Amino acid sequence: MGAEKLINQLNTKLEQWQTLYDAAATFKKAECWSYFANAHIFGVENPVNGEIGYCCIMGNGGELYGLAVYLGTEGLETLLNMMNEESEIDPMYSQYCLMLSFDSRAELYPDELKQIKELGLKFRGTNAWPTFRLYEPGFVPWPIQNEDEVEFLILALQQAIEVVQVYKSNPDAIFQEEDDTFLTRVSNRDRQNLVWSDQWIKPKPLDKANDYLVTPLDELRLAKAKRSLKGIAGIWEIDCFFAPMPIAEGDRPFYPMMGLIVDQESEQILQYGLTEKFGIPDKIAGLLLELIEKAQVIPKEIGVCNEETFHYIRQILKAFEIKAYLTNVLPALEEAKEGMLDYFSSGRR
Incomplete structure (x- = not known):
């Protein structure tokens, strides 16, 4: 019985990762960066803990393609400081986010390549290999391992596509409310049947x-x-x-x-x-x-x-x-x- 439970857990984990790779493929196919610049920041609320991830779509400049989800007000502050060139610390050390980026094969860790092989996925060329990394202040960017982080990144990718579909003809419309609020996708928190809506929300105060x-x-x-x-x-x-x-x-x-x-x-x-x-x-x-x-x-x-x-x-x-x-x-x-x-x-x- 113990072995059967372990197999079920492993299968569930693989299914979750398959869903994440599928979400990344859909996001790439949608070419969200063709409509949104990285300054078009919007939020996605995590149904589990209520934390807001502030999303920055990358690729409009033609260099790095993907989605960065900056976690909470701390993550948002590092993003805004980088964009305004006000950060005293190199972004390599200060970013706090979950990031999907499409890279070359050489940039993947061995465990990432192993996982891709286990899932039977195939990628070829530059800007083709999905990587899912946690950026945390003071740490080397590292492959995401926490199941809750995987689940939130799946939701963030899905909601990013929704936001772009609604606002792609006029992306600046997400800034229509007060200057200190952000368009945020908020759910009913029913994890079995999530229903999402738009709200413009102020970030929580940062406690230092x-x-x-x-x-x-x-x-x-x-x-x-x-x-x-x-x-x-x-x-x-x-x-x-x-x-x-x-x-x-x-x-x-x-x-x-x-x-x-x-x-x-x-x-x-x-x-x-x-x-x-x-x-x-x-x-x-x-x-x-x-x-x-x-x-x-x-x-x-x-x-x-x-x-x-x-x-x-x-x-x-x-x-x-x-x-x-x-x-x-x-x-x-x-x-x-x-x-x-x-x-x-x-x-x-």
Whole structure:
């Protein structure tokens, strides 16, 4: 009985993937990119959890063909920042979406090729092979594995075709409502019999409170560091950024983040360290405190280029009464950062 249940589960999973490949083929045949540019963003509500995926049809520019479904307000914000060229982070590290793209065979992972073979599918040529990837901040784009994500991408593809069919003669009509709302396909949430309709909905507010959480530092350690101080140094510049050297640990490879502290006058790198994305708040705070302990001095000022970094070191600024300023220009740090990125990109470790 156990073996029969397992076989049924495997068959169900293959059927689900077959449905996804069929949806991708229908989407490609419809040539939705002939009618919609990537600026024609619309939403599809997930019937399971109510999250909205913001859809961007790719291919109008004749380069990358497919559909990207940006997940929730966080995903939408990265998309809008990219389109407005306001993103401080390379899209390779910041995108949060499910993506169908039509690529060449060489761009597929072995497991994807194996799955295509198991389903008895055949593709030939460039822009012909469907890939289904999860893009998540800090991680290498990876084949979708979660069944709920597969199901939502199927629905998003089907609804994208519906939206294009209705609005293809006048795609700008999806912008007819208020500027801060998006045409969104919403269902009755009856998963056995979904009925869809159009609504214009405002994205949910983005909660960034947890992005700034830093573990409280040991008060005794801070007091000891303060007692050991021997003077005041110059100006230090601090930043954190993704390093282009994927690390293969856990379920899928991730891009580590680097914390970097540079002396403004000498341009000398004073401290650096790597960690995974979710550990960067504590890492930055730890690097600064370790530097103060080692050098037994505090800087006259600290320059940072974004609010996140300021929040990461806030408790140290308060404890040592250090002034900090926010600026778009940190020349010494940018030079050091460029050197670090060149080093990693060259393949050296």
